[in-house]
Amino acid sequence: MADNGQSPDSVSLTIDGNEITVPQGTTLLQAAQGMGTEVPHYCYHPGLSSPAMCRLCLVEVEGAPKLLPSCTTTVAPDQVVHTSSEKAHRMRTGVLEFYLVNHPLDCPICDQSGECELQDYVFEEGREHGRGREPKRVFGRDDFGGDVLFYGDRCVMCTRCVRFLNEMENNPLLSVVERGNRSVIDTFFDSGLEDAEWAGNVVDICPVGALVSKDFLHKARAWDLDHTPSICHSCSQGCNIDLHTRDNLVHRMKPRHNHSVNGHWICDYGRGRYESLNRGDRLDAPVVRDGGHTTAMGWNEALEAVVDRLEGTDGGVKAVVSPSWSNEDLGGVANFVAALGGGDVFYRSAKGEEAPLPGFEGLARREDLAPNTRGAELLGFERVGDAAGSGGLERLADHKGVILVLGDSLPDAPEDFGAAAKAVIYLGAHTSAALGSASFSLPVTTFAEQEGTFTNHDGRVQRFWPALDAPGASRPAWLILGATVAALKGGDGPRSADQAFQLLGQRVAAYEGITYEDVNHSGAVINETVTVTGD
Amino acid sequence: MGYPYSHEKEVPILSKYFGDPEARTLDGWKARGGYQALKKALEMTPEQVIDTVKDSGLRGRGGAGFPTGLKWSFMPKDKTKAHYLLCNADESEPGTFKDRELLRWVPHLLIEGCAIAAYAMGAEHIYIYCRGEFFEATQVLGRAVEDAYEDGILGEDAMGSGQKIDLTVHVGAGAYICGEETGLMSSLEGRRGEPRVKPPFPAAVGAFGMPTTINNVETLCAVPPIIENGGEWYRQWGTEKSPGTKLFCVSGHVNRPGNYELPLGFPLKDLIHDVCGGIPEGRALKAVIPGGSSVPLLSAEECETCALSYEGVVEAGSMLGCASVIVMDESTDIVHQVMRMASFYAHESCGQCTPCREGTAWVTKILRRIEDGRGTEEDLDTLIELTDQMTGTTICVLSDSVSPPVQSSIAKFKDEYLALIRRGERMGVT
Numbered sequence: 001m002a003d004n005g006q007s008p009d010s011v012s013l014t015i016d017g018n019e020i021t022v023p024q025g026t027t028l029l030q031a032a033q034g035m036g037t038e039v040p041h042y043c044y045h046p047g048l049s050s051p052a053m054c055r056l057c058l059v060e061v062e063g064a065p066k067l068l069p070s071c072t073t074t075v076a077p078d079q080v081v082h083t084s085s086e087k088a089h090r091m092r093t094g095v096l097e098f099y100l101v102n103h104p105l106d107c108p109i110c111d112q113s114g115e116c117e118l119q120d121y122v123f124e125e126g127r128e129h130g131r132g133r134e135p136k137r138v139f140g141r142d143d144f145g146g147d148v149l150f151y152g153d154r155c156v157m158c159t160r161c162v163r164f165l166n167e168m169e170n171n172p173l174l175s176v177v178e179r180g181n182r183s184v185i186d187t188f189f190d191s192g193l194e195d196a197e198w199a200g201n202v203v204d205i206c207p208v209g210a211l212v213s214k215d216f217l218h219k220a221r222a223w224d225l226d227h228t229p230s231i232c233h234s235c236s237q238g239c240n241i242d243l244h245t246r247d248n249l250v251h252r253m254k255p256r257h258n259h260s261v262n263g264h265w266i267c268d269y270g271r272g273r274y275e276s277l278n279r280g281d282r283l284d285a286p287v288v289r290d291g292g293h294t295t296a297m298g299w300n301e302a303l304e305a306v307v308d309r310l311e312g313t314d315g316g317v318k319a320v321v322s323p324s325w326s327n328e329d330l331g332g333v334a335n336f337v338a339a340l341g342g343g344d345v346f347y348r349s350a351k352g353e354e355a356p357l358p359g360f361e362g363l364a365r366r367e368d369l370a371p372n373t374r375g376a377e378l379l380g381f382e383r384v385g386d387a388a389g390s391g392g393l394e395r396l397a398d399h400k401g402v403i404l405v406l407g408d409s410l411p412d413a414p415e416d417f418g419a420a421a422k423a424v425i426y427l428g429a430h431t432s433a434a435l436g437s438a439s440f441s442l443p444v445t446t447f448a449e450q451e452g453t454f455t456n457h458d459g460r461v462q463r464f465w466p467a468l469d470a471p472g473a474s475r476p477a478w479l480i481l482g483a484t485v486a487a488l489k490g491g492d493g494p495r496s497a498d499q500a501f502q503l504l505g506q507r508v509a510a511y512e513g514i515t516y517e518d519v520n521h522s523g524a525v526i527n528e529t530v531t532v533t534g535d
Numbered sequence: 536m537g538y539p540y541s542h543e544k545e546v547p548i549l550s551k552y553f554g555d556p557e558a559r560t561l562d563g564w565k566a567r568g569g570y571q572a573l574k575k576a577l578e579m580t581p582e583q584v585i586d587t588v589k590d591s592g593l594r595g596r597g598g599a600g601f602p603t604g605l606k607w608s609f610m611p612k613d614k615t616k617a618h619y620l621l622c623n624a625d626e627s628e629p630g631t632f633k634d635r636e637l638l639r640w641v642p643h644l645l646i647e648g649c650a651i652a653a654y655a656m657g658a659e660h661i662y663i664y665c666r667g668e669f670f671e672a673t674q675v676l677g678r679a680v681e682d683a684y685e686d687g688i689l690g691e692d693a694m695g696s697g698q699k700i701d702l703t704v705h706v707g708a709g710a711y712i713c714g715e716e717t718g719l720m721s722s723l724e725g726r727r728g729e730p731r732v733k734p735p736f737p738a739a740v741g742a743f744g745m746p747t748t749i750n751n752v753e754t755l756c757a758v759p760p761i762i763e764n765g766g767e768w769y770r771q772w773g774t775e776k777s778p779g780t781k782l783f784c785v786s787g788h789v790n791r792p793g794n795y796e797l798p799l800g801f802p803l804k805d806l807i808h809d810v811c812g813g814i815p816e817g818r819a820l821k822a823v824i825p826g827g828s829s830v831p832l833l834s835a836e837e838c839e840t841c842a843l844s845y846e847g848v849v850e851a852g853s854m855l856g857c858a859s860v861i862v863m864d865e866s867t868d869i870v871h872q873v874m875r876m877a878s879f880y881a882h883e884s885c886g887q888c889t890p891c892r893e894g895t896a897w898v899t900k901i902l903r904r905i906e907d908g909r910g911t912e913e914d915l916d917t918l919i920e921l922t923d924q925m926t927g928t929t930i931c932v933l934s935d936s937v938s939p940p941v942q943s944s945i946a947k948f949k950d951e952y953l954a955l956i957r958r959g960e961r962m963g964v965t
Contacts, residue, residue, distance in 0.1 A: 094924030183886030
C-alpha cells in the first residue's frame with residue numbers, strides 16, 4: 001500500500017516498520033487493524049465513543065514523550081509508530097497486572113471463558129506469575145434486570161456498557177458509581193435494565209465475564225459452540241447474526257457486524273426468540289392422507305402420490321405462505337402455482353410497534369415481525385389478515401382447486417378448512433392441528449437448517465447458512481416444490497439453493513443478475529430504486 | 536502581611552490585606568485602590584494586557600508553573616465560539632491553603648484578576664469553581680460578586696467600557712480530581728469529575744466544548760498588581776526564571792505555621808528556621824515536602840541548600856508545585872506519612888484509568904502491610920516497579936503523583952522501611 005502520491009485526504013505513516021497510507025482522521029488503532037495488527041484494547045469499541053481510559057492500547061510514537069492511546073490518536077504524516085516495542089510491551093504487561101489485582105480468576109466457572117479478552121491478553125503479554133499478596137476487593141453479583149447479570153469482580157471498568165446505553169439506546173440506565181477502585185457499574189433504579197429494548201448488547205460488548213446472559217448462564221462453554229452466519233428471523237430489519245449451536249440446538253444468538261444493516265447490535269426481542277428454532281413438535285416424515293387413512297412414506301412415494309393427485313387439476317391454486325420462509329422457498333411456491341395454471345398466493349405477518357435504536361440510524365425492530373415480508377411482496381404475493389398475523393383465510397375457504405400451505409400452521413383456521421378443495425398440501429416444519437386433515441403433510445426445513453436468502457425491509461438480499469441438522473426426512477421447500485413441478489411438467493428442478501435463487505431471478509426482475517457470491521456475508525441490494533417504507 | 540503570622544522578610548502584594556475585614560467589602564476594597572487595575576486594563580488592548588503579563592514572567596501558581604501570558608495567548612482570536620475563563624478554586628492538594636485565604640480576605644482582588652484575564656482573552660463568561668468544603672470562602676466570594684455586579688464592575692457594560700464580563704461562582708462537591716483542569720470542566724458541566732484526554736487542549740475544546748483557559752486563584756490574583764505596575768516592576772522579586780512573589784503554605788512541625796508571601800527563590804532553610812520560627816521543642820528536621828503531597832520528599836540535608844523557586848527546587852531534587860511546604864521533624868514516621876498520602880490518592884482516584892484505579896489502592900495495601908510489620912524487602916522493589924508502571928500511562932497525573940512520595944521515601948528513608956520489615960520497629964514515633 002506504500003504510496004507515492006500523498007493526496008490531501010490520505011496520510012502515509014509507518015507502523016511496526018510497514019509504511020501504509022490511510023485516510024486522514026484514521027486512528028492509529030484502526031490503521032494498525034487495517035494491516036492486521038490488533039492492538040489490545042478494552043474501552044475502545046468500533047461502534048462507540050473512545051474515552052481512552054483502559055490504557056491498554058498505548059503505543060509508542062517516535063517523538064512523543066509518552067506512550068499515546070492508539071484509539072484516539074489520529075494518524076499524522078510521517079509518523080513512526082511501534083505497537084509492540086519494548087516500551088509498549090512493558091507498559092501493557094504492567095497494565096494487565098493491574099487488571100488482575102482484584103480479578104477473581106474464576107475462569108473455570110465463568111461464562112466468558114474461552115472468548116474473554118482478559119484471558120487472551122494476559123496469556124499473550126501478561127506476567128507469568130502474579131505479585132499480588134493483598135486480599136482482593138469483593139463486589140459480588142448483581143441482577144441488572146432483563147437478561148443481564150453482573151459479576152462486579154470480573155469487571156475491567158471499560159464502561160462500554162454505560163456508553164452503549166448512553167450513546168446508542170439514549171437511555172442512561174447504567175452508570176459508574178463511586179470512584180477509585182471502589183468504582184463499579186450499577187443501575188439507577190431497581191427495575192434496572194428491565195425496560196431496555198437493546199440491553200442484551202451490553203453482554204456482547206463486555207470484553208470479560210462481568211456482564212453475562214442469564215439465559216445462557218452455564219449452558220455451554222464458548223469453545224464448544226459452532227458459529228453459523230445467519231439472519232435474525234424476528235422482524236423485517238434482517239439483522240445479521242451468528243447462531244451458536246451445540247448438539248444440534250441453538251444456544252444463543254449473537255449480532256454479526258454489518259454496517260449497512262445493524263452495525264454491531266441486535267434487539268432483545270430478536271435475541272430471545274432463538275428458542276423457536278429448537279422446537280420439538282416437528283414434522284419429520286411425509287404423510288399422505290387417503291380417505292380416512294394417513295400413511296407416512298418415503299419421499300419418492302409421497303411425491304408420486306402428490307403428482308398423481310395434481311395431474312389434470314384445474315381451478316388453479318390458492319396458497320398461504322409464511323414470510324419466515326426463504327426467497328428460494330417462496331419462489332418455489334410461485335413456480336408451483338404457475339405450473340398448475342396460476343392462482344393466488346397470500347401471506348400473513350404479525351405486526352408490532354416499531355422500536356428504533358436511536359444511536360444507529362436505520363436500525364429498528366420493524367413493524368413486520370417476520371424476516372421476509374419484502375421477499376413475499378416482491379413475488380407479488382398478497383398480504384391478508386390482521387396485525388396479529390391471523391385471519392384472511394376466508395379467501396381460501398371455498399376454493400375447489402388445490403390449496404398449498406407453506407410454513408404457516410394456520411392456528412386460526414376453521415375446522416373445515418379446505419374441505420371443498422381437491423387437495424390440501426401442507427409443507428410445514430411443525431405439526432398443525434388445523435392441517436391434520438391435509439391431503440399431504442410434507443416436512444420442510446426452517447431457515448436455520450438450510451441455505452437461502454431473505455430480503456429485508458430495505459430491499460437487501462441476505463444469505464444464511466445451515467446451522468442445524470434437519471430433523472428426520474425434512475427437506476427445503478424449494479427442493480420439494482421443484483421436484484413436484486419437474487415431475488408434472490418435465491425438466492429438472494433446482495438442485496441447490498443457489499440454483500433456486502437463480503430461478504427466482506428469472507421470475508422477479510429485482511433479483512435478476514444477483515448471485516450468491518454477490519450476496520455473500522454482507523448482502524446485496526435488489527435492482528430497483530429502494531424506498532424505505534418504514535415497515 | 537502573612538496570615539495568621541507575618542514576618543519582616545515578606546513581600547505582601549497579594550496578602551497585603553489578609554486579616555483586614557474591611558478589604559472584603561467593595562467600598563473597603565476601592566478605598567485600598569481596588570479596581571484601578573481593571574480600569575487601566577479596559578483602556579488597553581487585549582494584546583497589551585497579555586504582553587504585560589508575558590513581560591512579568593508570571594507562572595501558573597496551581598503547581599505546573601506554566602507561563603501565564605503564553606497560556607492566554609493560546610486562546611483562539613476569532614470569536615465564532617464563546618470563550619470561557621475558568622478560575623480553579625478547587626484547592627485540595629494536601630498541605631495547600633493559600634487560595635482559601637485569598638478567597639476569604641481579598642475576593643475583589645480575584646474578581647478583578649478574573650475580569651482582566653477575561654478581557655484579555657475575549658472570554659464572555661468566567662466561572663470560579665470553588666472547592667465544596669470552602670463554606671466561608673464561598674460566602675465571602677459570593678457576596679463580593681453580588682456587590683461587583685451591583686456596582687457595574689461586572690455585567691453587560693463592565694465599568695462603562697462597553698465590554699460584557701459575566702462571572703458565576705460554582706461550588707464543587709468535594710473531590711480532589713475536580714481540581715485537575717479537565718476534571719474540573721467535566722464537573723462544571725454536570726458530569727462525573729473525570730479528566731479528559733488531551734488533545735484536544737482546553738484552549739481548543741474546553742468547558743462546554745468551547746475554547747477555555749483555566750487559571751489558579753493565586754495566578755489571577757497576581758494579575759491586577761502586574762497590570763497596575765507593569766511587568767518589569769513584578770520582576771524586581773524572584774529569580775530570572777521565577778519572577779515575583781508567591782504564597783507559601785507552611786504546615787507541620789514549625790512554631791508558626793501559616794501563609795507567607797515571599798519572593799520566589801527564598802531559601803527553604805530560612806523559611807523554616809527564621810520565618811516560621813523553627814521546629815518546636817528544638818527537635819531536628821527530618822524531611823520536607825516542598826510543594827504539596829505529589830512531589831518528592833527532601834531530606835534535611837537537601838533542605839539546607841534548596842532555594843524556593845521553580846528551578847531551585849528541581850535542582851534540589853523535588854518540585855515547587857503549589858508551594859505547600861510540609862515540614863516533618865525527627866518524630867515523624869515516614870512510612871506512615873507516605874501510606875497516608877498513598878491512601879489519599881487511592882481514595883481520590885476517579886477510577887477511569889486502570890493503572891491509577893488499581894495501582895493507587897494496591898500501593899496503599901502494600902504500604903499498610905509494611906506498616907503492620909508484615910512486609911518483605913521485595914515489597915520495596917514491587918512498590919518502585921508499580922509506581923513506575925503508574926507513571927506516564929494515564930489520562931491525568933493523579934496516578935503519577937503517587938510515585939514521588941513513594942520512590943523518594945524509599946530512596947531517602949529506606950532505613951525506616953527496613954526497620955519495620957526486619958524488626959517491626961517504627962522509627963521516629965515519640
